[in-house]
Amino acid sequence: MNCLECDATINIPEDAAVGELVSCPECGADFEIAKKDGSNVELKPAESVGEDWGE
Amino acid sequence: MARVCIVFDRLRLEEKMLGDQAQKMGHDTFAVDAKITQISTESKRGDIDFGDVVLERCVSYYRGLHFTACLEFLDVPVINTHAVAEVCGNKMITSLLLKKHGVPTPKTYFAFSSEEAMKMVEQIGFPLVIKPIVGSWGRGVFPLKDKDTAEAVFEMRDIEDGSHDRIYYLQEMINRPPRDIRAITVGDQVVAAMYRRSQGGFKTNIALGGDPEMCEITKEMEDLCIKASSAVGGGILGIDLMEDKERGLVIHEVNNTVEFKGLSRVAKKNIPEEMIRFALSHIRK
Numbered sequence: 001m002n003c004l005e006c007d008a009t010i011n012i013p014e015d016a017a018v019g020e021l022v023s024c025p026e027c028g029a030d031f032e033i034a035k036k037d038g039s040n041v042e043l044k045p046a047e048s049v050g051e052d053w054g055e
Numbered sequence: 056m057a058r059v060c061i062v063f064d065r066l067r068l069e070e071k072m073l074g075d076q077a078q079k080m081g082h083d084t085f086a087v088d089a090k091i092t093q094i095s096t097e098s099k100r101g102d103i104d105f106g107d108v109v110l111e112r113c114v115s116y117y118r119g120l121h122f123t124a125c126l127e128f129l130d131v132p133v134i135n136t137h138a139v140a141e142v143c144g145n146k147m148i149t150s151l152l153l154k155k156h157g158v159p160t161p162k163t164y165f166a167f168s169s170e171e172a173m174k175m176v177e178q179i180g181f182p183l184v185i186k187p188i189v190g191s192w193g194r195g196v197f198p199l200k201d202k203d204t205a206e207a208v209f210e211m212r213d214i215e216d217g218s219h220d221r222i223y224y225l226q227e228m229i230n231r232p233p234r235d236i237r238a239i240t241v242g243d244q245v246v247a248a249m250y251r252r253s254q255g256g257f258k259t260n261i262a263l264g265g266d267p268e269m270c271e272i273t274k275e276m277e278d279l280c281i282k283a284s285s286a287v288g289g290g291i292l293g294i295d296l297m298e299d300k301e302r303g304l305v306i307h308e309v310n311n312t313v314e315f316k317g318l319s320r321v322a323k324k325n326i327p328e329e330m331i332r333f334a335l336s337h338i339r340k
Contacts (some may be wrong), residue, residue, distance in 0.1 A: 019066030019088050032065070047065070047090075048118055051217075052116040052144075054191015055310035 001041050005029040012041050021046050057335055058083045058106030060123060062133075064090050064113040068316045069327075070092075072198070073110060076327035089113050094125040107338045109133040110291075110330070112312055116144045119312060135290035135311055142243060142287045143311035147188045147224050149287060150307075156286035157306045158279060161297070162227040169209040172223035176205050178183045182228040189219050191310070198228065198257050229297045229305060234302075236270050236296040239313055240284045241329045242336075245277045247322035267317040279304055291330055 001010045008026035016022065017032055022043070023030050030046035059077040063086055070086065077084040087105065091188045094103065109126055111133050113119030120140045126133040143146050153160040164179060166172035176183055176199060185208055187195040191223075199205045212220040238248040248270040280294045283306045293313030296304050319326045 013239065017066055017071065017086075019063055019070075019086065047115075050115055051194075052118075052189055052212065053114050054194075055312050055314055 001043065002043065003029060004043060004045065010043075012036075016041075026040060056082055056337055057108065058085070059331065059334060060084075060104075060106035060109045061086045062089050062109050062111050062113065062119075062126075063107075064088065064118055065113055067314075068115070069314055070112050070182040071320065072316070073112070077331045078327070080328070082331070082333060089118055089122045092122075094129070096120075096128075098129060100129045100131060103129070105129070105131045107132070108334045111140070112332055114312070116191075116311075120144060121286045132339055134334050134337060136288060137287040139292075140311045141291045143292065143309045145188050146186055146308065149221065150224075150226075152284060152286045153306055153309075156282065158286055158318075159282045159302060160298075161229055161315075162270060164225045166225070169213050172209055172225065173205065175223070176225060177202065179225070179227075183207075183224045184228055186224050186226060187219060188222050188224050190319070191288075199225070206231075210248075212261055220245060222249055226307070230281055230300045231236065232249050233298045234268075234298075235307075236276070236298070237318065237319065238270075238276060238280045238294045238296065239315060239326060240280050240292045240294055241276070241326075241333045242289065242291075243284070244270050244325070244329075245280045246324045246329045247318050248272050249318050249321070259281050262323065267321070269321050275304060279306060283309055291333060 003010055003024040006027040008024055010024055018033050018049050019034050020033050021030050027036055031043040032046045034044040035042035059082050059106045061070050061073055073074050074084045109131055111123050123133050123137045123140055127137050133191045141233050150163045166175045183199045185197050185199055239246050250268040250270045283294050284292050287309050289312045293310035295308040296306050299305050
């Protein structure tokens with residue numbers, strides 16, 4: 001899977017689930033796993049931390 | 056076998072732990088991403104599968120709060136309830152309810168404009184702590200040690216001019232050791248507690264690198280936490296306590312979507328198991 005920002009390779013762990021976040025090891029951009037079907041993974045840019053985020 | 060639904064917007068370790076635990080207990084478990092779900096006034100319970108009970112676990116407070124309202128509209132049992140989420144998401148409402156119900160809580164002062172807030176801090180005296188009424192992880196929480204700092208913070212609030220910036224929540228600075236206590240309550244029991252030490256600064260939040268350390272649950276702590284839980288409406292809650300050197304334990308915050316991955320590593324009880332059991336007890340027959 002390649003980073004949508006810098007095209008570096010992002011390794012998606014086998015047990016990763018839809019909704020989890022992954023980070024690009026090179027540019028640090030965060031992505032959310034939008035779809036996962038076996039080795040086919042679709043990423044979308046992760047939401048940035050909002051003012052109302054937390055517990 | 057029950058069907059347990061976890062509503063999320065960012066799948067963190069806590070949500071995975073809850074899902075794994077429910078499965079381990081033999082229940083069908085699935086997660087629903089609030090960000091890609093549509094609900095309307097025309098929706099019926101059977102239109103969207105939310106299982107028998109929902110644990111609302113959104114990291115965005117307003118998203119979770121409003122999603123919970125929709126779930127209750129659909130008659131889906133949800134933990135925590137909308138009423139509890141609304142109270143706990145607002146520090147001012149929480150403080151008022153804690154005091155009203157006789158729970159020891161820091162003295163907290165409210166003003167509704169920067170001018171009045173300035174007059175108020177000069178009357179009360181320093182140091183004080185200013186907190187945003189909505190927010191977490193210690194963000195926007197500052198010690199106010201003198202008039203210059205207060206003026207700077209209030210001016211920033213005026214410049215930002217968000218709707219919540221006009222509500223000034225000022226709390227006495229508690230004379231405490233450099234740590235606070237986080238307890239997790241599930242229903243009417245305290246399932247775990249830990250000390251959170253500051254990293255040399257004023258804040259103790261784990262999200263900011265505060266060090267977790269096991270804390271024995273004393274009878275006093277248990278009684279206060281259950282009283283605080285009851286004051287806000289009950290459920291699954293994260294209760295923050297400080298050790299006031301003069302007054303003993305005081306409760307300053309009650310959190311609605313409690314994070315527990317750090318605490319669960321050292322807790323004697325299985326926190327996700329307690330949470331799932333509590334959720335199952337809310338399934339309507």
